[in-house]
Amino acid sequence: MSPTQLRSAAAVLVLAIAVIAAAAHRGPVDSAAAGAAGAGPAKTVEVPGPFVPADAGPSMPEVDSLGTRHLTGRAGKTVALTFDDGPHPGQTPQVLRILRDYDVTATFCVVEPNVRRHQDLVREIVADGHTLCNHTVSHDSRLPERPAGRIDDEIGTVVRAIDDVVPEAAVPFFRAPGGNFAANVNAVADGYGEQPLGWSIDPEDWRDQTTRRIRDEVIQRMHPGAVVLLHDGGGDRSATIAALPRIIETVRAAGYEFVVPRA
Ligand SMILES: [Zn+2]
Structure with a gap:
């Protein structure tokens, strides 16, 4: 042969x-x-959607019994995008670029080591008109169990770090690591003038979700006053970043306005 x-x-x-x-x-x-399908090749069917629900109501109280805010507190069809665990040198600039392209303002829940490491990004977040949120130093999700001094240190150190970098910027929000809000932790945040900020939509983008899953979860669970939990740091957030343009386009086309929550 x-x-x-x-x-x-x-x-x-x-x-x-x-x-x-x-x-x-x-x-x-x-x-x-x-x-049943016949002998021909399978046709690709363009599936429309996902869709924003037309008649969705809020799924939780605006502010719960611990004083944690879960909804924007703004009238009409409003939505707040929040990005946690940054700033991240590779990912936060991509998020900022998308938000700039779509003229969307958002809230960034930052951790102290990243504030110190990526000061230019903190300045860029503020310069772009976004709002800062205190997400502690060590991201300890068992914060409520810690001694009072430690809780104060976890929250106060971020206040001082942000003040060093962007003294003109307000930090009106606090977000407990892991969403573990409690009376003692919220009281310390209150003492620093920070409103505890939860969320009403969590697509679990930290759980290695696909872009499609993140996109569909946010869009299909959208409701007036939604606060959306997303991440720009703490791991590979490429799926979140890829989902962002379509989320913004679809939600905005449904009549929603992007806002920062009421502090
Ligand atoms: Zn976090």
Whole structure:
């Protein structure tokens, strides 16, 4: 055999194995589906959506019994995007660029080590008209169990770090790590003039979700006054960043205005 014949023979053999393997794997359900679909190639159907629900109401109180705000507190169809765990040198600039392109203002819940490390990004967040939120030093999700002095340190150190970088900027919000708000933690935040800020929509983008899943979760659960929990730091947030333009376009097309929550 010539090399060409050899390659042809090999190709035929591979094809034959593939056909046999496919036949062996085809169960009764597959056969029925193949019959119903006909002999032609499957058509790609463009699925419209996802859609913003037309008649959705808020799913939780505006401010809960601990004083944590979960809704924007602004009238009409409003939504607040919040980004946690940054600033991140690779990801926050991408988020900022998208927000700038769409003229959207958002809230950034920053942790102290990243404030110290990425001071230019903190300045850029403020210069772009976004709002800062205190997300503690060490992101300890068991903060309510810690001694009072430690809680004060976790929150107060961020206040001082932000003041060093952007003394003109207000920090009107506090977000407990892991959403673990409690009376003792909220009281310390109050003492620094920070409103505890929860959320009403969590697409769990920290859980290695796909872009599509993040996008659909946010859009399909949208409601007036929504506060959306997203992340620009703390891990690979490329799926969040990729989902962002479509979320903004779809929600805005449904009549929503992007706001910062009431402090
Ligand atoms: Zn966080």
